[in-house]
Amino acid sequence: MSDPQATHLSDYRPPAYRVTRTELTFDLDPAATRVKARLHLERHPERDAGLPLTLHGEQLSLKAIALDGEPLEADEYEIDAAGLTVHRVPERFHLDTEVEIAPEANTALEGLYQSNGMYCTQCEAEGFRRITYYPDRPDVMATFSTTVIGDAEREPVLLSNGNPVERGALPNGRHFVTWEDPHPKPSYLFALVAGDLEKVEDSFTTMSGREVTLQIWVEEENLGKTEHAMASLKRAMAWDEQAYGREYDLDLFMIVAVNDFNMGAMENKGLNIFNSAAVLTHPHTATDAAFQRVESIVAHEYFHNWSGNRVTCRDWFQLSLKEGFTVFRDQCFSADTNSPAVKRIEDVSFFRTAQFAEDDGPTAHPVRPDHYIEIGNFYTLTIYEKGAEVVRMLANLVGEAAFRAGSDRYFERFDGQAVTIEDFVGCMAEASGLDLTQFMRWYDQAGTPEIDAHGEYDYANAEYRLILRQRTPATPGQPDKQPLHIPVRLGLVGTKSGRDLPLTLEGETLGSDAVIHLREAEQEFLFTDVSEAPVPSLLRGFSAPVKLRFPYGREDLAFLLAHDGDGFNRWDAGQRLAMLALDDLIAAHRNGVEKVMDTRVIEAFRGLLTAETDDRAVLAEMLTLPSEAYIAEQQPLVDVDAIHAARTFVKQGLATALRDDFLRVYRENRLDEPYAPTPAQIARRSLKNVALSYLMAIEDEEGIELARQQFEADHNMTDVRHALTLLTHSSRDELSEPALRAFGEKWAHDTLVMDQWFAIQVTRPQPDVLDRVKFLMAHPAFSLKNPNKVRALIGTFAGQNRVNFHRLDGEGYRLLADVVIELNRLNPEIAARLITPLTRWARFDEQRQALMKAELERIRAEELSPNVYEVVEKALA
Numbered sequence: 001m002s003d004p005q006a007t008h009l010s011d012y013r014p015p016a017y018r019v020t021r022t023e024l025t026f027d028l029d030p031a032a033t034r035v036k037a038r039l040h041l042e043r044h045p046e047r048d049a050g051l052p053l054t055l056h057g058e059q060l061s062l063k064a065i066a067l068d069g070e071p072l073e074a075d076e077y078e079i080d081a082a083g084l085t086v087h088r089v090p091e092r093f094h095l096d097t098e099v100e101i102a103p104e105a106n107t108a109l110e111g112l113y114q115s116n117g118m119y120c121t122q123c124e125a126e127g128f129r130r131i132t133y134y135p136d137r138p139d140v141m142a143t144f145s146t147t148v149i150g151d152a153e154r155e156p157v158l159l160s161n162g163n164p165v166e167r168g169a170l171p172n173g174r175h176f177v178t179w180e181d182p183h184p185k186p187s188y189l190f191a192l193v194a195g196d197l198e199k200v201e202d203s204f205t206t207m208s209g210r211e212v213t214l215q216i217w218v219e220e221e222n223l224g225k226t227e228h229a230m231a232s233l234k235r236a237m238a239w240d241e242q243a244y245g246r247e248y249d250l251d252l253f254m255i256v257a258v259n260d261f262n263m264g265a266m267e268n269k270g271l272n273i274f275n276s277a278a279v280l281t282h283p284h285t286a287t288d289a290a291f292q293r294v295e296s297i298v299a300h301e302y303f304h305n306w307s308g309n310r311v312t313c314r315d316w317f318q319l320s321l322k323e324g325f326t327v328f329r330d331q332c333f334s335a336d337t338n339s340p341a342v343k344r345i346e347d348v349s350f351f352r353t354a355q356f357a358e359d360d361g362p363t364a365h366p367v368r369p370d371h372y373i374e375i376g377n378f379y380t381l382t383i384y385e386k387g388a389e390v391v392r393m394l395a396n397l398v399g400e401a402a403f404r405a406g407s408d409r410y411f412e413r414f415d416g417q418a419v420t421i422e423d424f425v426g427c428m429a430e431a432s433g434l435d436l437t438q439f440m441r442w443y444d445q446a447g448t449p450e451i452d453a454h455g456e457y458d459y460a461n462a463e464y465r466l467i468l469r470q471r472t473p474a475t476p477g478q479p480d481k482q483p484l485h486i487p488v489r490l491g492l493v494g495t496k497s498g499r500d501l502p503l504t505l506e507g508e509t510l511g512s513d514a515v516i517h518l519r520e521a522e523q524e525f526l527f528t529d530v531s532e533a534p535v536p537s538l539l540r541g542f543s544a545p546v547k548l549r550f551p552y553g554r555e556d557l558a559f560l561l562a563h564d565g566d567g568f569n570r571w572d573a574g575q576r577l578a579m580l581a582l583d584d585l586i587a588a589h590r591n592g593v594e595k596v597m598d599t600r601v602i603e604a605f606r607g608l609l610t611a612e613t614d615d616r617a618v619l620a621e622m623l624t625l626p627s628e629a630y631i632a633e634q635q636p637l638v639d640v641d642a643i644h645a646a647r648t649f650v651k652q653g654l655a656t657a658l659r660d661d662f663l664r665v666y667r668e669n670r671l672d673e674p675y676a677p678t679p680a681q682i683a684r685r686s687l688k689n690v691a692l693s694y695l696m697a698i699e700d701e702e703g704i705e706l707a708r709q710q711f712e713a714d715h716n717m718t719d720v721r722h723a724l725t726l727l728t729h730s731s732r733d734e735l736s737e738p739a740l741r742a743f744g745e746k747w748a749h750d751t752l753v754m755d756q757w758f759a760i761q762v763t764r765p766q767p768d769v770l771d772r773v774k775f776l777m778a779h780p781a782f783s784l785k786n787p788n789k790v791r792a793l794i795g796t797f798a799g800q801n802r803v804n805f806h807r808l809d810g811e812g813y814r815l816l817a818d819v820v821i822e823l824n825r826l827n828p829e830i831a832a833r834l835i836t837p838l839t840r841w842a843r844f845d846e847q848r849q850a851l852m853k854a855e856l857e858r859i860r861a862e863e864l865s866p867n868v869y870e871v872v873e874k875a876l877a
């Protein structure tokens with residue numbers, strides 16, 4: 001097999017022929033589904049006449065082909081592994097094909113496949129070519145008519161995009177439904193679902209008074225788990241009308257839950273398909289975090305109806321055009337419906353851990369990549385989350401009114417078209433009058449910019465001089481970087497008053513919270529009329545996706561933690577303060593020196609625990625230490641054991657010193673009301689549960705008793721899961737084993753809860769956990785074919801159990817590589833994602849580097865899918 005080839009952005013050309021209308025008929029069968037397609041084609045006006053017609057198609061068996069009704073002779077067309085070429089075609093014509101495919105054999109979960117006996121499709125990015133021969137690229141947009149034929153008993157429900165227009169019975173116990181989707185769409189938004197499903201129905205009246213039927217389709221046993229998703233959908237529909245003026249455009253909106261799904265969910269026109277974990281909730285089976293995740297994913301997919309479907313991407317290099325924008329939209333929605341401060345803290349701490357690591361590794365790529373081998377590998381944190389940060393910067397740069405005007409312009413001008421990131425940013429530039437030329441570098445330059453800041457206060461002249469220096473480290477293929485346009489939101493907090501001081505910059509009064517624009521490699525900002533010595537509060541709200549260093553002393557950070565006018569930066573000051581202490585302890589551990597607890601951290605936490613607060617959710621965040629993964633991200637060389645030891649030491653130190661406070665906080669925040677995923681309840685539960693984790697860190701007898709009671713009280717999954725995790729992580733088997741057994745037996749019938757049961761066990765810090773991972777892989781509830789199971793067991797172990805995954809005997813790495821090798825054949829997309837922890841080898845000591853690289857080499861020796869090939873080649877480059 002020859003090496004897979006890369007596709008380049010610079011090679012983009014419009015297609016030679018476009019499809020204006022697509023008519024499909026599916027005759028469903030697990031082993032031999034027949035797909036008839038009639039494509040109405042015409043030459044693209046920008047392309048020459050007389051070009052051959054090339055259609056994508058993979059793993060299809062062609063049964064018939066005709067052009068304008070005339071069957072084609074064998075020498076008039078050609079088929080290879082990538083598709084079909086018809087040598088001579090007229091300017092306008094229709095092409096009929098019939099192919100056979102085998103959904104039951106499809107373990108890659110791309111194209112048409114089966115999940116729990118039902119049929120479903122996944123076409124983004126290039127799955128449609130596994131269904132029929134087609135120009136499978138997003139700039140080909142057609143209206144679709146789809147007839148689905150199935151067995152009336154096994155598949156009573158037959159769904160596709162748009163509106164049902166006809167249905168009827170057929171001979172041999174078969175029946176059919178025909179769907180018509182009036183909105184032109186690319187093939188990646190096509191969907192089909194067939195099976196024995198039940199629905200929950202509701203309705204929404206749009207701002208112009210149209211009534212839309214809303215349906216959530218699930219297997220019967222899940223009927224009781226749809227309420228939250230439905231409520232979230234209605235909130236999202238109302239929010240998009242109010243925040244963006246966007247109304248839904250069909251009479252029917254459907255969501256389907258499937259168990260086997262590679263990603264979270266998919267925005268197919270009118271027929272969103274969801275991983276069941278991203279839509280089903282019940283207080284007894286889903287945690288607060290899961291409720292919030294469901295709300296945001298339901299909203300995300302719904303928002304794609306405009307940002308993605310009505311206006312789509314010209315090519316897959318523009319993926320962030322729809323994903324970055326839509327993540328930004330769902331983040332704003334969740335911020336508006338929950339606690340904005342907590343939402344930002346959660347998003348940023350995830351971003352700084354996971355996206356920074358991606359930007360810092362061998363698979364680093366720009367928000368708009370310029371080449372790829374396998375587009376499936378580019379559904380990344382950089383495209384999604386960094387893309388969203390870039391849109392957020394744009395929104396902040398142009399201001400609220402211009403951003404709305406720019407987005408209105410974008411949706412109106414490009415409705416029904418497949419466009420580029422320039423088109424989007426161009427609308428923002430027009431609406432605001434700003435020059436965004438330099439800003440565009442954010443899309444094309446990979447890597448996390450680093451800002452080194454320092455400042456001086458001049459008493460005599462009442463001036464504060466702030467110097468910012470930016471630099472973006474080299475990334476693979478991009479050795480030299482240009483300075484970026486970086487918005488830095490800041491305040492100066494007076495050390496005497498403890499207040500944000502009014503800001504005057506170059507004679508201009510800016511209020512006490514302002515954005516300065518860093519455009520040069522080095523730039524100086526002189527603030528005048530600064531009446532007292534300040535501590536600067538920089539990058540408020542994480543105003544740009546950068547690493548910002550400032551030589552803060554511990555007193556400065558403790559001061560900001562108490563006084564910063566910006567809630568996000570108050571939290572960040574606490575994180576920085578904890579990091580300073582952790583750095584010392586990591587060094588002590590490495591040098592074999594006795595560890596000493598920094599009393600300033602204790603005092604800062606005591607202050608937090610005893611101060612009056614009405615924002616419990618933010619307080620819970622402030623009391624949470626940086627994760628091991630985040631700490632690792634801050635170290636030049638990752639020492640997993642030292643990090644684990646240092647973090648455990650700080651946690652125990654705080655728990656010992658502040659035991660009574662934690663106990664009090666736990667008791668004060670217990671709830672008697674019935675469960676509801678409201679911000680107020682969620683805040684109390686998270687604060688109470690943070691307190692409980694401190695008590696369990698020292699295995700305090702009262703804490704253990706509370707954890708046990710919380711587990712047994714069985715109020716809701718948030719509390720049960722948290723208690724079970726703490727018991728499972730304790731050093732005492734007599735605490736963990738009975739609880740795990742009881743939980744596993746109680747929930748054996750619920751596949752989503754069993755995923756949690758797997759994940760909880762494999763994060764145990766005890767060294768025997770690797771055997772448990774292997775043991776659980778043989779558990780009847782586990783299956784390598786189900787992506788959720790793979791993520792819960794293998795992904796969680798490799799990604800979150802750092803000390804054990806990085807064992808010095810290399811057994812953790814070997815286990816992961818074994819799974820990757822098997823999944824490479826079954827499901828390449830999941831296999832490629834799973835490799836991630838191994839690609840980060842450069843961050844570890846030599847011994848671990850050698851072990852990790854050896855496993856990557858072992859994977860490389862296999863016959864690889866393009867997905868795994870691309871990741872492994874980059875990792876070993």
Ligand code: PHE
Binds near residue numbers: 124262267
């Ligand atoms: N487009 C989907 C989303 O972000 C994600 C997805 C990509 C799902 C590829 C499946 C396959 O909403």
Ligand code: ZN
Binds near residue numbers: 304322323326
């Ligand atoms: Zn998306």
